[in-house]
Every structure is written in C-alpha cells, then in structure tokens.
Amino acid sequence: MAQDTMDAPAQSAEDLAGKGRLELKKVSKAYGDEWEQQLVIDELDVEIRPGDLTVIVGPSGCGKSTLVNLIAGYEFPDTGEILLDGNTVSGPGRDRMVVFQETALMPWQTTYQNIVFGPKLRGELTGRALQQEADRLLAKVGLSEFKHKYPLQLSGGMQRRAELARALINNPRIMIMDEPFRGLDAMSRGLMQEFFLRLFEENRRTNLFVTSEIDEAIFLADRIIVLSNRPAKVRKVIEVNLPRPRDYKMLNSTEAYNIKREAMAILHEEAMKSFKPSGASVKMATPVVGGH
Ligand SMILES: Nc1ncnc2c1ncn2[C@@H]1O[C@H](COP(=O)(O)OP(=O)(O)OP(=O)(O)O)[C@@H](O)[C@H]1O
Ligand SMILES: [Mg+2]
Secondary structure: OOOOOOOOOOOOHHHHOOOOOEEEEEEEEEEOOOOOOEEEEEEEEEEEOOOOEEEEEOOOOOOHHHHHHHHHOOOOOOEEEEEEOOEEOOOOOOOEEEEOOOOOOOOOOOHHHHHHHHHHHHOOOOHHHHHHHHHHHHHHOOOHHHOOOOHHHOOHHHHHHHHHHHHHOOOOOEEEEEOOOOOOOHHHHHHHHHHHHHHHHHHOOEEEEEEOOHHHHHHHOOEEEEEOOOOEOEEEEEEOOOOOOOOHHHHHOHHHHHHHHHHHHHHHHHHHHOOOOOOOOOOOOOOOOOOO
C-alpha cells in the first residue's frame, strides 16, 4: 500500500494530482548567538497550492534561500511550522527536491551516473527499470546525446537540465528552485525559462520557484509572492492570469505590464530600506517602469 508519510514521493507522474500543498505557519528564523541575533524570517505565513507554479521574489538578502533551506528541511524554524500535504517537515526528504543556482552535479560522474545516483544508492529502482527511467528523463531534458559526458563538458543550461532530471527521477511532490537560472547568459536563460515552462505545463507538478527577476517571475508564475526586505514577510500576493501555455510575447500584454509595475514599486521600496541609515529618514524616489 502506498504510504502517505512525509518522505514518500508521489508514486508516479499520474499520481501527482492534488499533491504538494505546502503550508508555512508563522515561521520565524534567526541566525547568530543570543548577543547578536539577526531575524531573517518573521512569522511568515504562506500557502502553496498544489499544481501551481508559485514564484517568490524579494530583495537581495531578504531571506529567500533561508526559506528554501527551511522547506527543504536542511534548516529548522525557530518557531512556527512547515507542512507538506498535512505532514510536518522535519528534515530533508525525496518529496521535496531542490535545484540551486550552483551546480550540485558530481563532476567525476557522467550525466547518466549523476541522474541514477540517488535511486541506485537507495536500491529503489534497479536494472532495466532504472535505465529506462533515466533514458526517458534524459530525452525529456534534451540530453540523450550527452548521457556519457561529464558535467564540465556541458554548458550551463545543460547542467541545469541535468539537475532537473536528477531531481525528477525522485518524482517529488514539490520541486523547489532557488534562482536556478541566475548566472546564465540572457539567451540561455530565456531558453531555459521556455523549456522549464513546457516541462511544468506537461503535468503541473507543484513548483516553488525563487527569483529576483520580475520578468522571469511573471513569465512563469500562476502566483507571485513578493517578500519584504529582511526580516522576510509577505508584502503582496499577485495572481498572474496569463493563459497557458505561456508565450514570451505575453510579457508585452497590459496584464504583465501592470503586474510588473506593481511588483517593481514594492521591491524598490523594500530594497531601499536596506540602504536606509539607522536613525536617518531617507526620501525614496518612485521607480519608473517602461514608458511615461
Ligand atoms: N547559515 C547562516 N548563518 C548565518 N547567517 C545566515 C545564514 N544563512 C543566511 N544568513 C543570513 O540571512 C540573511 C538572508 O540570507 P539569504 O541567503 O536567505 O538571502 P537571499 O534572499 O537568498 O539572498 P540573495 O538574493 O543574495 O540570494 C543574510 O543576511 C545572510 O547573511
Ligand atoms: Mg539566495
């Protein structure tokens, strides 16, 4: 019988429906010792809907990666609770896979070996079944021809796609991406966004995507959560009602323009707070987006 424990990944791609509801309830996290505490996340309440692509945007250093680490179970909240499909997150698990900006591929292993590493180690998928699943995912991310290449022989975009395949072989309930395309050149980044959208739109696996690029957020998201400056709190939740499948041209629509203007104004206001010298009052200019 399929066990619905916290660590249990979805059983198959067809089994994803309704999976991946993530709830953060009054989550707080501080770093430092008791003499010099830095509050990074302050009683954050967030709900990620199953089947949604939720994008988190926030000013640099506001606590986005800290949030990812908490959800991934690499770190623990000081107060509050994180639930996935009703079960408390109490450590890392295959039900939540994370793709970071920095490549996490093992350089001494080929693309194929990297992808099969986890399931092989756990002895879950073996022999022919493992080979078939790895080949299916390699084809899906367009890397069949690069199966026997090492990470250093792949471009940045290819490395990200290999990481996606490596995460997907675990069939997680939720994929968590922390600025995965940062550092890629503009062309590769655009292509990766489109590729990633197609992958998401195929089976709508619940996805939490962190970025600091507002255009990327609008292009990808069903919902954008705009965070405040540190300590991170939710400033605004914006529904993105652009149709799917998405097309890059939709970024020129009035809907996209209005979202961009609203989000940019909040992000600018929040980012300025980190420049504010303590005790002094700083007058902030209103940002201008596009025309006039
Ligand atoms: N392990 C840690 N120990 C101490 N402080 C930490 C730790 N991790 C993060 N911080 C601090 O928490 C704050 C938020 O960092 P975090 O990396 O979560 O921000 P971010 O929003 O992801 O930033 P960026 O936009 O640069 O990716 C920073 O001030 C950082 O110095
Ligand atoms: Mg970060």
